[in-house]
Amino acid sequence: MADVQDRIRLKRSSVQAAHELIKRHIHKTPVLTSKTLSDLASTPQSPEALIGTTFEGQKPARPTINFFFKCENYQRIGAFKSRGAFHALARLNKEELSRGVVTHSSGNHAQALALAARTYGIRAHIVMPTISTPSKIAATQGYGAEVIFSGSTSQEREAVVENVIKKTGAVLVPPYDHPNIILGQGTMALELEEQVNVLVGEDPSLSVHSSKTKDVVGDVDGTSEPQTREGLPRRLPGHLDAVITPLGGGGMLSGVATALSGTGTLVFGAEPSYEGADDGRRGLAANKRITSVKTLTIADGLRTPVGELTWTVVSDKSKVRGVFAVSEQQILKAMKLVLERMKVFVEPSAVVGLAVCLYDEEFRHLVEKEGADEGWDIGVVLSGGNTTVEAITKMFEVGEDKGERAEGKLGSRGERVAENVAG
Amino acid sequence: MADVQDRIRLKRSSVQAAHELIKRHIHKTPVLTSKTLSDLASTPQSPEALIGTTFEGQKPARPTINFFFKCENYQRIGAFKSRGAFHALARLNKEELSRGVVTHSSGNHAQALALAARTYGIRAHIVMPTISTPSKIAATQGYGAEVIFSGSTSQEREAVVENVIKKTGAVLVPPYDHPNIILGQGTMALELEEQVNVLVGEDPSLSVHSSKTKDVVGDVDGTSEPQTREGLPRRLPGHLDAVITPLGGGGMLSGVATALSGTGTLVFGAEPSYEGADDGRRGLAANKRITSVKTLTIADGLRTPVGELTWTVVSDKSKVRGVFAVSEQQILKAMKLVLERMKVFVEPSAVVGLAVCLYDEEFRHLVEKEGADEGWDIGVVLSGGNTTVEAITKMFEVGEDKGERAEGKLGSRGERVAENVAG
Incomplete structure (x- = not known):
């Protein structure tokens, strides 16, 4: 609920x-x-x-x-994903921003969050399946984000995200359900x-x-x-x-x-x-x-x-x-x-x-x-x-x-x- | 010259x-x-x-x-061809317009002249090589122009144009050299x-x-x-x-x-x-x-x-x-x-x-x-x-x-x- x-x-x-x-x-x-x-x-x-x-x-x-x-x-x-990503960051406080952000996405949300993070001068960790298209990986890295690879199932991706959060304290910015x-x-x-x-x-x-x-x-x-x-x-x-x-x-x-x-x-x-x-x-x-x-x-x-x-x-x-x-x-x-x-x-x-x-x-x-x-x-x-x-x-x-x-x-x-x- | x-x-x-x-x-x-x-x-x-x-x-x-x-x-x-075609028609007098227009083109000029002619409510005869792509023929006809087929050489096309002019008195609107x-x-x-x-x-x-x-x-x-x-x-x-x-x-x-x-x-x-x-x-x-x-x-x-x-x-x-x-x-x-x-x-x-x-x-x-x-x-x-x-x-x-x-x-x-x- x-x-x-x-x-x-x-x-x-x-x-x-x-x-x-x-x-x-x-x-x-x-x-x-x-x-x-x-x-x-x-x-x-x-x-x-x-x-x-x-x-x-x-x-x-x-x-x-x-x-x-x-x-x-x-x-x-x-x-359109830039709209949500910029708004998510606009709502974080200084302390949260200082910890950076993390998400799992192989699509437009990955690039949107990477762009927004660069604009705010903070770190972005993007978890992508190893099978993602090279052009999408390159584009996300091109915005200065750190791309971390995972398996393709949602469990595998979420495990990697959890691990990033544990290590860096990064704030999770989900692709839509927020x-x-x-x-x-x-x-x-x-x-x-x-x-x-x-x-x-x-x-x-x-x-x-x-x-x-x-x-x-x-x-x-x-x-x-x-x-x-x-x-x-x-x-x-x-x-x-x-x-x-x-x-x-x-x-x-x-x-x-x-x-x-x-x-x-x-x-x-x-x-x-x-x-x-x-x-x-x-x-x-x-x-x-x-x-x-x-x-x-x-x-x-x-x-x-x-x-x-x-x-x-x-x-x-x-x-x-x-x-x-x-x-x-x-x-x-x-x-x-x-x-x-x-x-x-x-x-x-x-x-x-x-x-x-x-x-x-x-x-x-x-x-x-x-x-x-x-x-x-x-x-x-x-x-x-x-x-x-x-x-x-x-x-x-x-x-x-x-x-x-x-x-x-x-x-x-x-x-x-x-x-x-x-x- | x-x-x-x-x-x-x-x-x-x-x-x-x-x-x-x-x-x-x-x-x-x-x-x-x-x-x-x-x-x-x-x-x-x-x-x-x-x-x-x-x-x-x-x-x-x-x-x-x-x-x-x-x-x-x-x-x-x-x-861009619409610009020239509309201007060519804007410069014709009533008598010339009443005779209709003719050109040879299998490309954008054909559609541009057809559109301009329809707008002016006059006839357009477009000479196209028989080998033209069906979509271009259909598009030109879609603007209400009469498409007349010819061979592919410039002599063959010009002969057909000459014939149209002789029969209808249509004014030639060339694709660029005017x-x-x-x-x-x-x-x-x-x-x-x-x-x-x-x-x-x-x-x-x-x-x-x-x-x-x-x-x-x-x-x-x-x-x-x-x-x-x-x-x-x-x-x-x-x-x-x-x-x-x-x-x-x-x-x-x-x-x-x-x-x-x-x-x-x-x-x-x-x-x-x-x-x-x-x-x-x-x-x-x-x-x-x-x-x-x-x-x-x-x-x-x-x-x-x-x-x-x-x-x-x-x-x-x-x-x-x-x-x-x-x-x-x-x-x-x-x-x-x-x-x-x-x-x-x-x-x-x-x-x-x-x-x-x-x-x-x-x-x-x-x-x-x-x-x-x-x-x-x-x-x-x-x-x-x-x-x-x-x-x-x-x-x-x-x-x-x-x-x-x-x-x-x-x-x-x-x-x-x-x-x-x-x-």
Whole structure:
């Protein structure tokens, strides 16, 4: 059971306080729009695309979706994790800082903590499995952190961390399941809110609601007036209807949900479904947190199960409206669109929210119903961009096949899959 | 000999007039900075990197280089070509517009003209070789243009264009060798100038000159005062020392050089060297324009020779200070850096200017000498982003080997190359 004091701290004003503490250290990352992708999301899927899903044979949803992309791939170290790491350090006192920090991570959190520690002039010990990619090890060392190797199981890693703490007294900064990390990650939502407001203020046509508002001026019926839900203002230009973020350990999703709590903006989570990586979605369905996941989804930042504290937010219906999951192939399709159409370089974990908006019929039906005529302005978090040309080459060669095999669908690449299977 | 009237029109004020005409149709593309890439460019190359070049055995240059990237990959249709196409149409009268437009292009110019024609509500006939990539044909048709197929030689294409003109009376809009195209492309330089000025105004540390200016305050000698060259202001924060653009047909380079003429900002061109694609550099050395090139460089936007009118600007020393060329491998290395470090999705043609700054010792020695202690603020045009994941995969598999074979160097991929050669 997560600490009650920790849970009490998780409120919008705490995220605002966190933002004040970290904003001189982080980038205010850009918010981009894309008419091409919004048009695509607002086009019904083909009936063929639904074959093999629970929506097979039904009429495809006809939502109106308008995207605002929060580009955390342009954040320092190339991912949102810098926010939480800087906030964690900002909350340590002098004595704690003097002891240094320690964590176990082979991903973006390792580099984020290393950067924050260097900025604060303190030591960082990062425990990484020996099998980590050399480029990630080098990047972490490049920020001046001490990398300590361990075995790959969580027990092995934790034993090494315990040992570092015993020897150095370093303070543990976990990757997601800590209030300061959650509040730090949530700061992206405050920026997104403000940036969308400014963008739509400058160009009202960027919001689905402004364009309708213009029509309403001449609407004698007056039936299309801005509505409210639960007494909260919404359907106003510059005010997002929804935000969707990737969900791994849950630091980002619960931070964003905390930040937007009470604003009328709905918050959704997105997961890969491959090999059970959708532990959040499954846990919500069973009303019980799933504590262990073993998956090799290409969305490698989302292989961890939801944490204990983050679960208290993710499972709170008033904060997170729902969690949806997408296949490997859908992730690759979304990634290709972001690369080729938006010209933005992202890692696979970054695009699961977009993939839900484009391909998940349950989500799309929800937007069609609740968005009604106007549709929804949706903030989509592109969480990071730390991948390589080599990795992309590999995932599109192997990953598409994996996606198709996982779904039992061959589609237009059937021959290729057959060849690979035969070989 | 290019028309005298055309040459007279090529001046900064004409670019400013062009900008007024087109700016509501085009994007003011973002200008990005990258500390990582600026630091890399300001680090001397290893002596090994110079082996096999004319600089082998010499001390590597030690320039200080600070980049401002003009991201034309975020331009409409994904490349700078929209500027010229919109300007060409803005200059047609009603009667001419009513006849429609025609061009031959299998690249970005085709899509740019198709988009501009759709915007003006007129017909566009685009002649493309039958061997063009299906995605490019589809994209051009997607903008409502009529695609007409031809053979691949320039004679075959021109015959089809002639036929279209005879039948429809359509006005020919050439891809680069026309004053309206040149002036349109030049508009990017006006935006870049203004954007750098604003960025450095907001954060003076973004310019190499501001940081030095701060130091100079306490400099009792007073020897480091801002200098002038040819009586023009420079070495001022917010005022670029140089701009470098890719050079293919020369529309962009001569447009940018025209726009910046008389401002004190030096202008450079960058070409691929593979299979003689560096016709501009070779032409300047021989003092004679090279009119035909046959190359399969991966920088496919730069396979054309410099045009007749564009040559009058490119060969004018007061406008273009120099043209440099880079290998296929250097282009791939620069592209990888832009993708993986800047997280910006670009096509190979887009990065040749960056590759010159990073790898061309002659250019780097020039910056070291002329930039002296402070170094240079350099504007680098990233000209477009129209490529695909498939194309990138292929070029990194095949292209790196091609680059190494072309240079007679094997490097760390020696075994792989040997395998390919043997196979």
